Amino acid sequence: MKYLLRLAALWAGCSLLKAQDATPDLLLHPEKELAASIPASAPVTLAPTLDGQPVSFSNPQILLQKSSGPAEFISAVWKGSDGKPLHSREVFVVKPDYEIVVDHLYGAAGEHSIVRSFVLPAGPVSADALGVQVMLDGGKVFRVQANDTGHAELQAKPTQVGLQNISSAKTLILTSPAKLPLPISTVLASWTGSSGPKIEMVRAGNPLVVKFKVTFPNGRVDLIALAWESRLLHLDEKMPDQKAFHGWAALWQRGPAGESTVEIN
Numbered sequence: 321m322k323y324l325l326r327l328a329a330l331w332a333g334c335s336l337l338k339a340q341d342a343t344p345d346l347l348l349h350p351e352k353e354l355a356a357s358i359p360a361s362a363p364v365t366l367a368p369t370l371d372g373q374p375v376s377f378s379n380p381q382i383l384l385q386k387s388s389g390p391a392e393f394i395s396a397v398w399k400g401s402d403g404k405p406l407h408s409r410e411v412f413v414v415k416p417d418y419e420i421v422v423d424h425l426y427g428a429a430g431e432h433s434i435v436r437s438f439v440l441p442a443g444p445v446s447a448d449a450l451g452v453q454v455m456l457d458g459g460k461v462f463r464v465q466a467n468d469t470g471h472a473e474l475q476a477k478p479t480q481v482g483l484q485n486i487s488s489a490k491t492l493i494l495t496s497p498a499k500l501p502l503p504i505s506t507v508l509a510s511w512t513g514s515s516g517p518k519i520e521m522v523r524a525g526n527p528l529v530v531k532f533k534v535t536f537p538n539g540r541v542d543l544i545a546l547a548w549e550s551r552l553l554h555l556d557e558k559m560p561d562q563k564a565f566h567g568w569a570a571l572w573q574r575g576p577a578g579e580s581t582v583e584i585n
Contacts, residue, residue: 412584
């Protein structure tokens with residue numbers, strides 16, 4: 321409850337709220353940064369349904385949109401007719417490798433069923449316990465992974481032109497039993513070659529903060545934290561080796577090329 325009160329207070333007086341005629345693609349279709357372009361009529365990427373009811377993505381209020389070094393970030397909130405927040409979305413892109421999509425859902429306490437779907441680009445698909453990956457043209461691999469899901473299922477739906485089925489579009493369905501409020505997070509990644517990064521969700525002390533660790537074949541390690549507001553964020557791989565940040569998102573990269581950090585605030 322204290323987090324919801326803080327959120328309501330923040331959004332009620334936040335000076336970063338901006339009215340926009342056009343919603344940024346990064347918010348509704350973040351996969352455009354990594355995969356081929358998608359039709360303008362495509363549904364919102366990974367839009368959750370809550371207990372069978374779709375979550376609205378109309379008329380977002382943009383809280384913050386910012387680029388810093390290799391990173392790009394956007395956060396927005398959707399409110400009900402009473403002015404209270406229904407959900408928010410944060411997208412954090414680390415170019416050109418991956419992006420994290422987080423939907424914070426708020427609602428009645430107790431168990432709920434949350435379902436997300438993602439229509440995959442054309443190409444050979446392989447699935448595992450956490451997600452799927454697709455082989456694209458030019459040897460590029462595109463992966464969708466959700467570490468918080470209880471069940472992942474790959475479905476095929478025929479695509480019809482006239483009276484002829486010409487292809488079978490594959491859709492990843494992610495179903496999660498969960499208690500609200502909570503963040504629902506998904507990672508989209510791309511790479512070229514036979515080995516991709518290892519993506520791991522890291523447990524955060526605050527249940528509304530999302531943390532990930534991404535380990536690349538060349539030894540590079542990225543630690544990432546995202547929040548629904550600008551706040552204190554800690555990143556640590558092994559104690560006492562730890563860094564403290566203050567912002568909406570933080571990135572700590574270490575590897576053969578050296579060390580770098582990004583703080584979004």
